[in-house]
Amino acid sequence: MNELLPQPEHDHFRAKAAASEHPRELIIDLLRAIQEHHGWVPDEGVELTAEILGLSPLQVEEIATFYDKIFRRPVGRKVIHYCDSICCWATGGEQVAAHLQQKLGIGPGETTADGAFTLLPSCCLGACGDAPAMMIELKLYGRLTPEKIDAALEKEKD
């Protein structure tokens, strides 16, 4: 995945930007598209976004660093977002975080040595009825126990 953005998507965003009264509104979509293909957004991705939307790289950088689901550093193949919000906290979320860290051998914000997972805390995932919860990429896992966490990691590992 060296390519920042496949050509069809590249063309799609250029066309959309040209047709839009406010091309700047596409900034997150474009950064996200780059992230989906490249895994994260490198400097070249910021520059490409700026060029397509007619902005300065600084204007793009300001957005890329404001939102915490846009990654400006390399991450693992899958990102685990464990919820550290109130319902999960009240139902054992700290133990979930501890188990994940111990199992993966990394702290929050770190990536496993094999590049499989990056571990990030996240505020409320909106899964409060199934607390404690985590998302691996966009898949939700609820009512976590150490056994369920182990099974989820096993399933998502490749």
Next chain:
Amino acid sequence: MPRMKSAAELEEFRQQILAQRDADQPCFTLCSGSACHATGCGPVAAAVEQELEKQGLTGKVRFRRTGCHGFCEQGPVAVIYPEGICYLKVKPEDVAEIITETIVNKKVVDRLLYVDPTTGEKATLENEIPFYKHQQRLILGLNLEIDPQSLEDYLAAGGYQALVKALFEMTPEQVVGEVKEAGLRGRGGAGFPSGVKWDFARNAPGEQKYVVVNCDEGDPGAYMDRSLMEGNPYAVLEGLMIGAYAIGASEGYVYIRQEYPLAVENLEVAIARAEEHGLLGQDILGSGFDFTVKVHRGAGAFICGEETSLLKSLEGMPGEPNARPPFPAIKGLWNKPTNINNVETWSNIPLIINRGAEFFNAIGTEGSKGTKIFSLVGKVNNTGLVEVPMGATLRDIIFKIGGGIPGDKAFKAVQTGGPSGGCLPADLLDTQVDFDELTRAGAMMGSGGMIVMDEDTCLVDLARYFLGFLSDESCGKCTPCREGIRQMLKILTRITNGQGKEGDIERLQDLAETTRGASLCALGKTAPNPVLSTLKHFRDEYEAHIHDQRCPSLSCKQLIAFHIDPEKCRACGACLRKCPAEAIDGGKKRIHVIDQDKCTRCGSCLDACPAAFGAVGKLSGEPVPAPVPEEQRAIG
């Protein structure tokens, strides 16, 4: 299906759909909201499809995957029609039996029914279950009737009748008037009268105006907007279009947080289907009204739920708040008049237009009309989404619907309104839940999170937790919010670590007042609420932490110790084996002793000790008894 060009064509289409449907045809309905996805509805759905095929019932039995039913505690939930038999915690291996027994043989599968934990009675139908019986599900109830991706289902349930009524029978002024008279107040937190807000945008000068759906639901503990958007996106769109017609907008945006992929998917399908059928686009149903809508996904920022931040984010700017006025109704998206409401507010609009203001304002209290959806979560038996008329008491919601506190623990407090709300103690359980009463009691409605705490939750630690959250999520633009929260957090952390000082309570109160008074947006203005409300109702807990280094809930790790009672220890070794810190010394027929220096206070020993012995105890604010000398540890 070509674009429909008139209200008559739409009605004809609806009648066609209804004619093809037989009310007596069996239907297997499976809740497929995010919560049920997380607990395994995917494999259940696969099993249903497989089993229907195996038994030759495909086409004869309808299978409908719906949005959230609300009873997340008991998911995945299946309801079998026409009888309406409700099965809970359904697993793939239950499916064959449900189809054979209930659908074919018309018998109830007893073991999958709800059992009342207090009376032991079983409930067959959904509305016999106490969790549902005491609700009034005017908004959420529709989730059960429709597959969120099916326009036909929404039309069969009466969808788009409100839009037709607004477009062809009402002037925009009359629509605004109806919403005003209904007394609908914004469900996102502030509770501002929606009709009045619409009127501002309607009367603001400018040709181009916008309507926006706020689905950046970030309030910890609240997830009703997720369930509405996932379960019934057409209703949100219909409400939005009626609002657009009323204020004179032709473009709309839906801002959805990135954590809600299923909501995005279902909404995008709904938009595409509506476009195909002429329910979005130019000259809708021949009325001359044009409307298009775009979906915008967030990228992770709590502050973007605040309306001015959300609009900045839509423009491709950092999602930072602006001082108001000017309000978005005057200068909103790209400085054009903009009306922004949250998902639940928009979902109420079709109901108001269909049933009329009088129907709506007959429900609820003097100042708060209609129903409200709460997410009832935390230490409560029946967690889930609950829709009740405004004015229901906290006690009814938590005990009648929620089934009380698990494990014979005592109720301690309920936190309403998310991190910016407040905690209410047991003596306020009879508070009627509406916008004004909750504020009067020192909490707030917020977006409807209701987090129940039992006796084991330390409320000083809770305040510390919330301030930690708010400190992370403060955008940092204004100093009172950024620094005020940080300093309060420092003091609270110190107190929960047992290093509280005389004067800390007063310092907290001082900081809280400044932060509240001088911050730019609602995040900072309401950030001190967790501190102020816990101080108001649980000041003795703060004092115990500060003066006696004691945590009354036995929860703050720095202030508790675990101790094995030598009189009760039977040397079973259960605690010793479980201790991850190797802090327990013991052996065969020897009293076990915890090394307090090695102990990490994780509580594993307390959980491991057999209830019959009950030898492990928690202490706080008192010295740990000295360990029994080595030579006296033998058990005779």
